[in-house]
Amino acid sequence: MMRRVLMIAWALLGLLAPSVAGASEPMRALIVDGQNNHGNWPTTTKMMKSALEETGLFTVDVITHAPQGPDPNFHPEFARYAVVVSNFGHGAADWPEETRKAFEAYVAGGGGFVAVHAADNSFPSWPAYNEMIGLGGWGNRNERSGPYVYLDDAGRTVRDDSPGPGGNHGAQWSFPVIVRDSAHPITAGMPPVWLHVKDELYDKLRGPARNMQILATSRSDVTNRHEPMLIVVDHGKGRVFHTPMGHADESQECVGFITVFQRGAEWAATGKVTQKLPDDFPSADKTSSRPFAGR
Numbered sequence: 001m002m003r004r005v006l007m008i009a010w011a012l013l014g015l016l017a018p019s020v021a022g023a024s025e026p027m028r029a030l031i032v033d034g035q036n037n038h039g040n041w042p043t044t045t046k047m048m049k050s051a052l053e054e055t056g057l058f059t060v061d062v063i064t065h066a067p068q069g070p071d072p073n074f075h076p077e078f079a080r081y082a083v084v085v086s087n088f089g090h091g092a093a094d095w096p097e098e099t100r101k102a103f104e105a106y107v108a109g110g111g112g113f114v115a116v117h118a119a120d121n122s123f124p125s126w127p128a129y130n131e132m133i134g135l136g137g138w139g140n141r142n143e144r145s146g147p148y149v150y151l152d153d154a155g156r157t158v159r160d161d162s163p164g165p166g167g168n169h170g171a172q173w174s175f176p177v178i179v180r181d182s183a184h185p186i187t188a189g190m191p192p193v194w195l196h197v198k199d200e201l202y203d204k205l206r207g208p209a210r211n212m213q214i215l216a217t218s219r220s221d222v223t224n225r226h227e228p229m230l231i232v233v234d235h236g237k238g239r240v241f242h243t244p245m246g247h248a249d250e251s252q253e254c255v256g257f258i259t260v261f262q263r264g265a266e267w268a269a270t271g272k273v274t275q276k277l278p279d280d281f282p283s284a285d286k287t288s289s290r291p292f293a294g295r
């Protein structure tokens with residue numbers, strides 16, 4: 001009897017072994033790209049791949065969509081990955097229907113997804129995608145896409161259903177990021193305000209904004225609203241991290257950007273963040289950059 005119990009226990013341990021091993025072996029991450037209105041996307045894919053790998057938490061594959069028009073051969077095996085990062089942008093062609101369905105099933109079933117900058121411009125007419133990112137811009141997004149969502153000067157979340165286009169930005173500048181939830185694993189330990197390197201500050205994003213939390217904001221000098229900069233969304237059993245930051249190479253060299261990207265990816269993959277805040281993290285009045293050498 002005892003032997004049988006031990007054998008069953010041993011068998012159960014065997015079943016658990018992959019997830020136990022996963023704590024020490026790198027997780028698999030996938031970056032998808034190929035169509036982005038930002039011509040620097042091949043470089044930012046390299047930057048994001050490097051940022052993920054330097055955590056020691058991830059091995060990274062990149063799958064690139066055909067450069068123009070629909071790509072019937074774009075069939076990433078999303079289920080093989082702990083997290084998928086989109087470096088698509090404005091005007092990206094719709095993925096094949098079976099690929100969209102596979103991605104929906106992947107995220108709803110517990111997969112992690114990270115949307116960076118113009119990834120929130122993509123796929124305006126894909127309902128599940130808009131649910132995942134919470135807020136988006138351009139691509140004829142308007143009041144039918146969902147409310148504008150931002151914080152007012154008192155820190156209250158405003159959901160504004162007024163008609164108008166979704167997505168806008170002013171001239172690039174170096175702007176402060178205000179942490180709104182310092183208890184979340186992605187923002188834990190950050191100074192309450194940190195200065196981001198020059199970037200586009202997206203404003204007037206709108207979308208379904210369901211099961212969405214805004215972790216940090218920046219005050220737009222266009223709208224005078226506190227626009228969402230770090231967004232998390234629960235989508236089914238999956239977790240989504242979305243940041244509208246990351247326009248230019250220099251924006252992605254910001255240690256603040258690198259840190260939120262690394263932490264956001266880990267959180268999307270596991271629901272936890274094990275990474276400490278780096279010593280060179282920006283402060284309220286001083287930016288911090290790590291020049292990218294891997295171009």
Ligand SMILES: [Zn+2]
Binds near residue numbers: 038117118
């Ligand atoms: Zn941009």
